Amino acid sequence: MPGLLSRKLGSHVQLDNYSGQIRKNVPLNKLTTWRIGGPADWVVEANNPDELRVFLREVNSSATPWMVLGNGSNILFSDLGYRGAILILGDDFQQMDIRELTIQAGAGLQLHHLANRAADAGMTGLEPLAGIPGTVGGAAFVNAGAFGCSFLQLCKVINGFDRHGHFRSFDDIHPGYRSGGFPDGCIITNIQLTLASGEPSRIHDQMCQYLEQRRSTQPLSDASAGCTFKNPANTGAGRLIDRLGLKGFQSGRAMISTRHANFIINNGGASATDVIDIIRHVRRKVFAEYRLKLELEVLILDETGARLDPGGELK
């Protein structure tokens, strides 16, 4: 009875003392690159640490479900939306400061802005990551990476709040492949990076080459969340899916990209169920053919915020 569950959870949502920006019933398809997802009960924008503290106090005292969202470029929300509060990091969390070869960056900043500003300042290291359409916080949380470089390799200090609202430095994390190893429910607020010095025009040229490589292999003008599955050891998930002839496979309005087999694209009006059906199908086929269990790179959530792993039961 999803309807009944929604009303029950919806009635818990309490943010009466929060003074920052709050919107109600916001369609999540507007906040995600997959352009999929029903309404979130609340979307709250915290523009500074004080607002963030009040937000955490309110949601914790009212037991309101909540989660932090960056650019929504690695997430599939439910067609039923999310029964709770989605937190977005605004103004103060989108700033950056460069001194010599050290950058302080807010978690709400776009990764491509960070990479471009670093290049302008003659700082090299971020070029391979410039085409990842996420925020600094999202990239840190999932340890985004490309072309052999991962974001957390470059981060020297990472600060934020734990889920109870205590400010701390995350210096005890154990990052892995597409996993930051952060504690559940933390909010990354800012990071510090130290990069090497370089010639700005050469850094920009290098960045353009990486972007061109993406453009030539990925369906960048389609709505997607990038690679759906992690690469298994020693091979690409896309290569395995392609070998099974699954490019162009469709369910409803979702389709495996004909350009890159690890991208599932929304052809306009796709539902989360369409995407999930494709994920199950691909995992089943890959397992049957290669005895390999593909792991999800994207995060799939139901309307309560619980993580789903469709097709993950294969043995």
Ligand SMILES: Cc1cc2nc3c(=O)[nH]c(=O)nc-3n(C[C@H](O)[C@H](O)[C@H](O)COP(=O)(O)OP(=O)(O)OC[C@H]3O[C@@H](n4cnc5c(N)ncnc54)[C@H](O)[C@@H]3O)c2cc1C
């Ligand atoms: C066209 C395309 C290409 C892509 N290419 C790549 C690629 O090359 N490499 C790669 O790794 N990924 C890639 N991605 C996936 C995605 O862009 C990255 O994973 C990105 O880092 C996600 O950042 P985000 O801000 O969108 O995070 P979201 O999708 O909004 O969130 C992802 C997770 O991070 C958490 N989170 C977000 N912000 C914070 C915060 N401040 N504090 C704590 N937790 C937070 C969220 O709660 C969620 O669990 C691609 C996606 C697309 C659409």
